[in-house]
Amino acid sequence: MKLFGKSEKQEGFFSKLKAAVASTKNNLVAKIEDVVKGEKVIDAELLDDLEAILIGADIGTQTTSEILGKIRSQVSRKQVNDPEQLRTLIKGELRQIIEAANEAGTTSSSIAGTRVLMVVGVNGVGKTTTIGKLANLHTQQGEKVLVCAADTFRAAAIEQLEVWGQRAGVAVIRQKTGADPSAVLFDAMSAAKSRGIDVLIVDTAGRLHTKSNLMAELEKMKRIAAREIPGAPHDVLLIIDATTGQNGLNQAREFTRTAGVTGIVLTKLDGTAKGGIVVPIARELKIPIRYVGVGEKLDDLVEFSAEQYIESLFESE
Amino acid sequence: MFDQLTQKLQRVFKNLRGEGRLTAEHVEEALKEIRMALLEADVNFKVVKQFVESVKTKALGQDVLESLTPGQQVIKVVRDELLEMLGGQSAALCFPPKRPNVFLIVGLQGSGKTTSTGKLARWLNRNGHRAYLLSIDIYRPAAREQLAILGKDLGVPVYPGVGSEDPLKLCQAALREAENSGCDVLLIDTAGRLHIDEQLMQELRQVKQAMTPAEILFVADAMTGQDAVKSAQEFHTQLGLTGIILTKMDGDARGGAALSIKSVTGQPVKFFGVGEKADALEPFYPDRLVSRILGMGDVLSLIEKAQEAINQEQAVELEQKLREDTFTLEDFRDQLRQMRKLGPLEQILGMLPQVGPFKDLNKVKVDEKELLHIEAIINSMTPKERAHHQIINGSRRKRIARGSGTSVQKVNQLLKQYVQARKMMKQMSGGMMARLGRMKF
Numbered sequence: 001m002k003l004f005g006k007s008e009k010q011e012g013f014f015s016k017l018k019a020a021v022a023s024t025k026n027n028l029v030a031k032i033e034d035v036v037k038g039e040k041v042i043d044a045e046l047l048d049d050l051e052a053i054l055i056g057a058d059i060g061t062q063t064t065s066e067i068l069g070k071i072r073s074q075v076s077r078k079q080v081n082d083p084e085q086l087r088t089l090i091k092g093e094l095r096q097i098i099e100a101a102n103e104a105g106t107t108s109s110s111i112a113g114t115r116v117l118m119v120v121g122v123n124g125v126g127k128t129t130t131i132g133k134l135a136n137l138h139t140q141q142g143e144k145v146l147v148c149a150a151d152t153f154r155a156a157a158i159e160q161l162e163v164w165g166q167r168a169g170v171a172v173i174r175q176k177t178g179a180d181p182s183a184v185l186f187d188a189m190s191a192a193k194s195r196g197i198d199v200l201i202v203d204t205a206g207r208l209h210t211k212s213n214l215m216a217e218l219e220k221m222k223r224i225a226a227r228e229i230p231g232a233p234h235d236v237l238l239i240i241d242a243t244t245g246q247n248g249l250n251q252a253r254e255f256t257r258t259a260g261v262t263g264i265v266l267t268k269l270d271g272t273a274k275g276g277i278v279v280p281i282a283r284e285l286k287i288p289i290r291y292v293g294v295g296e297k298l299d300d301l302v303e304f305s306a307e308q309y310i311e312s313l314f315e316s317e
Numbered sequence: 318m319f320d321q322l323t324q325k326l327q328r329v330f331k332n333l334r335g336e337g338r339l340t341a342e343h344v345e346e347a348l349k350e351i352r353m354a355l356l357e358a359d360v361n362f363k364v365v366k367q368f369v370e371s372v373k374t375k376a377l378g379q380d381v382l383e384s385l386t387p388g389q390q391v392i393k394v395v396r397d398e399l400l401e402m403l404g405g406q407s408a409a410l411c412f413p414p415k416r417p418n419v420f421l422i423v424g425l426q427g428s429g430k431t432t433s434t435g436k437l438a439r440w441l442n443r444n445g446h447r448a449y450l451l452s453i454d455i456y457r458p459a460a461r462e463q464l465a466i467l468g469k470d471l472g473v474p475v476y477p478g479v480g481s482e483d484p485l486k487l488c489q490a491a492l493r494e495a496e497n498s499g500c501d502v503l504l505i506d507t508a509g510r511l512h513i514d515e516q517l518m519q520e521l522r523q524v525k526q527a528m529t530p531a532e533i534l535f536v537a538d539a540m541t542g543q544d545a546v547k548s549a550q551e552f553h554t555q556l557g558l559t560g561i562i563l564t565k566m567d568g569d570a571r572g573g574a575a576l577s578i579k580s581v582t583g584q585p586v587k588f589f590g591v592g593e594k595a596d597a598l599e600p601f602y603p604d605r606l607v608s609r610i611l612g613m614g615d616v617l618s619l620i621e622k623a624q625e626a627i628n629q630e631q632a633v634e635l636e637q638k639l640r641e642d643t644f645t646l647e648d649f650r651d652q653l654r655q656m657r658k659l660g661p662l663e664q665i666l667g668m669l670p671q672v673g674p675f676k677d678l679n680k681v682k683v684d685e686k687e688l689l690h691i692e693a694i695i696n697s698m699t700p701k702e703r704a705h706h707q708i709i710n711g712s713r714r715k716r717i718a719r720g721s722g723t724s725v726q727k728v729n730q731l732l733k734q735y736v737q738a739r740k741m742m743k744q745m746s747g748g749m750m751a752r753l754g755r756m757k758f
Contacts, residue, residue, distance in 0.1 A: 055362045058542035061353050123565060123593070124427025124538065153593075155470075156463035163458030177466075208568040241427060245359030245542025247570040268426065271511045273544035296426075296456070 046083055047072075050090060057276030057313050058245050063283055067093045091310050097283045098306045105263060105288030114192045116200045116225050116232035120218060120259050121239035122251055123206030126267035128157065130239055130293055131203050132164025133301035139168060143198035148188030149174040150181040150221065151205040161203055167298050181205065181217065182224045189228040202233070209254035218259045235262050237290065242268045242275030252281040261285075266304070267293035274313050344376050351395065358573035361546040364580045372398050402576055403603035408560060408585035411531050416501045417449065417492065419528045423521060423556065424536035425548055426509030429564035431460065433536050433590055434506040435467035436598035437562075440588075442473065446502050449495035450475040453484040453524070454508035464506050471595055474498060484520060488528050505530075512551035525556055534587065536562045537578055545574040546581045553582040564590035567597070644739050646703040650695040653688055693721040694731050706732060 047068060054064040071089050117134070119127050131147060138145045147165050149172055151157040158174050165172035173188035185202060192200040204221070207214035225232040238261040240248050255261050266275045269292045278289050289304045348369050355365045376394045412418050422434050431452070438448035450468045452475075454460035461478070468475035476491035488505060495503040505524070510517040525533065535549060535558045552558060561582070563575050566589045575586055586601045695703065697720030702709050709717070709732065718725045 052362055055356060056543050058359075058544070061356050122540070122568070124429055126427055154463070155466035156459040159459035159462050160457070208565065210567075210569050241538075241540075243425065243538070243541050243544050243548070245540060245545075245570070245574065246357055247359070247540040247568065248542075250569055268511075271425070271544070272513060272547045273542070277542065 046086070050086070053314060054090075054276070057274035058248075059276035059279045060246050060249070063097075063280045087314065091314070094279060094310050094313070095306055097279055098289065098309070101282035101286045102288040102306065104286040111231070111234055114189075114197050114200055114229055114232075115234045116189070116192075116202065116229060117235045117237065118202045118204065118221070118225070118233040118259070119237050119239060119265075120204050120255055120261070121206060122208050125206070125239040125241040125244075126293055127151075127206060127239050128160050128164060128203055129296065130237075130265055130267060130291075130301065131161065131201050132168055133293065133298060134201055134237075134291075135165065135168040135170040136298045137301060138199045138201075139170060144196065145170045145199045145201065146188065146192050146195065146197040147172045148185055148200060148202040150184045150188075151203050152177055152179045152181050152184060153205040157203075157205070182221050185221050185224055186228065189225065189232075193229070209251045215254065215258045218255075222259060236260055237263050237265050238287070239265050239267055240275065240278060240281070242266055242271065243273040244275070244277055246277065248277035249280050249284065252285055252287065256285055256287065261287055263288050263290040265289075265291045265293065265301075269312075270294045270300075276313065341377060344373065348373055348376075355573060355576075358571035359540075359542045359545070359577075360573035361543050361577040361580075364546065364577050367580070368398060368402065368576075399576070400603055402580055404579060404585040407600060407602045408587055410587065411559065412446075412502075413531050417495045417503045418501060418531040419492065419503045419505065420532040420534060421505050421507065421521075421525065421528070421530040421556075422534050422536060422562075423507050423552060423558075424509060425511065425538075426457075428509065428536045428538045429562075429590055430509060430536045431463050431467065431506050432593065433534075433562050433564060433588070433598070434464065434504050435471060435473075436590065436595055437534075437588070438468070438473045438504055439471050439595045440598050441502055441504075442471075447500040448473050449491065449498065449500035449503045450506070451478070451487060451491035451503060452506040453487050454506060455482050455484065456508045460506075460508065467595070474500065484524055485527055488524055492528065512548040512555075518551075518555050521556055532559045533557065534560050534562050535578070535582070535584070536564060537574060539563050539566045539572040539574060540568065540570040541574040543577075545577045549578040550581045553584065558582055558584045560584055560587035562586075562588045562590060562598075563601070567591045646695050646698065646706055646735060647700075649735055649738070650692060650703075653692055690721070690723055690727060691731055694718075694723055694728055697721040706735060 051064060051068060054067065055061065059067075067090060070093055071086065074089060075086070119131055119134075121127050128151070135145045135147055145168070147161065147170055149158045149161045151161070152175065155177070158172075158177060162172050162174070173184065173191050175184045175187070181204065188200060188202065191197070202221075202225075204218065205214070207218070209215065222233060222236075236255075236259050238252060238255050238259075240251070244251070252261065252264070264278060264281065264287055266278055266289060269275055275292075281287060282289065289306075289309075291301050292304050292309070294300045294302060351372070352365055352369050355368065356362060360368070372394055375398070410420075420437070422430050422437070424430050431454070434450065434452075438450055441448040450464055450473055452461040452464040454464075465475050465477075474495075476487065476494055478487045478491065481487050481490075484507075491505075492503055505528070507521060507524070508517065510521075512518065533556050535552050537545060537549065541548075549558075549561075561575070561578055561584055563572065563586050566572060578584075579586060586603070589599045589601050591597045591599055694717060697717045698709070702713060702717075709728075714725050714728045718728050721728075
């Protein structure tokens with residue numbers, strides 16, 4: 001017993017000693033490495049946390065690793081060792097991506113005559129609701145607005161748009177469900193010209209960007225628009241649902257290719273989703289983000305602010 | 318569907334296959350790729366972390382290191398793990414004896430609740446039930462009109478409920494109406510709501526309490542990103558979901574949200590939405606989905622379809638004909654018809670594994686009209702011409718072209734293809750067709 005106890009104690013001592021040496025050694029190596037890399041306080045765990053924030057906001061692995069890669073090199077050069085500073089650097093990177101895209105965009109508000117604004121997107125992102133809000137917004141800016149119900153496919157889509165038209169106090173040009181969307185568009189454009197409309201907002205049916213026939217239909221609508229009013233559609237807004245994941249990038253690519261997207265509206269930001277997919281979209285396609293949707297009421301559409309948006313990404317970690 | 322994830326995992330395992338034995342580093346390397354692929358597929362990062370950890374512990378076990386085909390072992394571990402996450406077996410809907418059963422359809426805005434409700438009603442009616450529809454979406458403009466139109470198109474009764482703005486009263490009245498009209502399932506379409514909207518979630522809790530639904534189905538968009546865990550979790554905590562309908566699977570979304578939602582709620586995915594038409598709803602089979610993720614293709618579905626369409630005798634007969642070189646244009650036409658019975662070609666190609674000779678085949682755009690033309694051309698031939706293609710000379714070609722409404726070039730093209738196909742089939746015959754017919758699963 002005694003012997004056993006003794007040996008146990010000895011082993012305990014030895015293993016402790018071994019562990020102590022090892023930890024010093026590890027610490028030393030780690031410290032040296034830190035000094036070399038310039039990562040003093042900014043340890044792997046912190047970077048992991050930051051990665052989780054970016055990935056968790058749907059910014060995607062590629063953009064995230066690019067941003068973190070840049071940060072790492074900045075950190076090693078400037079010897080940044082304050083976590084808060086690191087966060088500021090990341091925010092700066094995000095801002096750069098978003099602002100580069102916003103600067104690349106053009107605004108059509110200076111165009112004389114009727115401006116045509118087409119709203120496109122996949123199913124269920126909030127196109128019709130956004131159109132109601134947009135109609136309200138332009139009306140409040142003192143412009144004469146007309147809405148075109150070119151979603152002739154989905155059941156009760158036209159009725160839904162008409163309710164929004166009433167709420168915003170704007171007329172809606174419509175035909176029957178199943179009608180050719182281009183024909184409704186043609187009607188709406190003639191009406192817009194004769195009524196001296198400033199802004200014509202065109203609703204389109206939700207379509208998955210992979211359905212080539214439906215995408216071709218959008219191209220046709222664009223051709224009709226350009227034939228009736230030169231330069232139309234002046235704006236093509238792609239609606240992106242904030243809950244959308246990495247597929248949003250494919251959506252933006254395809255809709256840009258066929259419909260020439262000029263701006264993005266990010267909807268449903270009043271939930272817990274951050275809508276970070278707009279960052280890789282801005283980075284790759286340089287499409288400006290115009291508005292964000294924050295609720296179901298008529299005035300729940302606000303102009304996009306890069307600063308506020310980026311701050312919101314880092315909220316409630 | 319999960320094509321891109323499939324390709325990524327394949328690349329990982331291709332690298333693994335090149336190695337004789339699997340080392341810990343290889344596992345690490347593979348897991349890194351799997352992690353990225355899953356994140357790119359929108360699986361929530363916490364779920365990915367869990368998944369990778371558990372694959373790691375299992376893959377690093379001795380049997381892997383001592384195994385002769387380490388790549389296969391890792392695939393098996395990943396496959397089993399994915400399967401476990403998705404729930405192993407397909408889950409059926411629950412129909413308790415007290416009729417009518419109430420199914421509550423819930424979810425975020427724009428996930429596809431109303432469309433799915435319509436599709437589910439059709440599916441139920443096709444499977445021996447009688448559905449009755451009710452919309453208690455009193456918020457979204459024209460939401461109730463939308464369901465009314467869908468119901469009318471499908472021939473499914475919809476509770477009118479005009480004028481009433483109280484979800485609970487609507488529910489109770491519709492339940493009585495469903496019972497009186499002899500329907501056994503009342504499908505309640507609810508308003509889309511954010512999981513953090515306390516007031517609207519309270520409303521759903523009240524509906525649940527009053528109606529004791531047999532199923533509370535959460536409709537989720539396949540394109541959903543990282544947030545899927547939060548919304549699904551909250552809906553589940555508040556309502557106790559019983560299943561998931563994953564919509565918009567006909568796009569190119571990788572659908573990793575399915576894994577996320579399954580893992581936080583523990584509830585099975587019960588249906589897939591694969592299009593905008595009323596019949597575009599499919600029961601969900603986890604094993605098939607996992608096979609797709611891992612690049613084995615949805616071979617089971619394909620074989621099932623093939624067995625329905627091809628009968629064994631025909632296959633044996635065909636093989637004999639190939640061997641004896643008596644494969645005529647008539648047989649060629651029969652083959653085309655059989656193939657068309659399998660369904661749209663693009664759908665079939667999508668089921669094949671994305672490896673070897675089938676790689677990139679799903680990108681091929683097949684013109685179904687082309688097949689119709691070919692059939693028309695063969696129909697315009699005389700029986701003698703079909704049996705002996707050599708006799709088809711210039712004037713016969715002209716006649717065939719006129720008869721089928723095509724051109725001489727098309728006829729020439731078909732004849733050339735037929736001769737080539739004959740040659741090719743003869744080479745690869747060796748009992749393959751008969752074997753396909755005999756396959757039992």
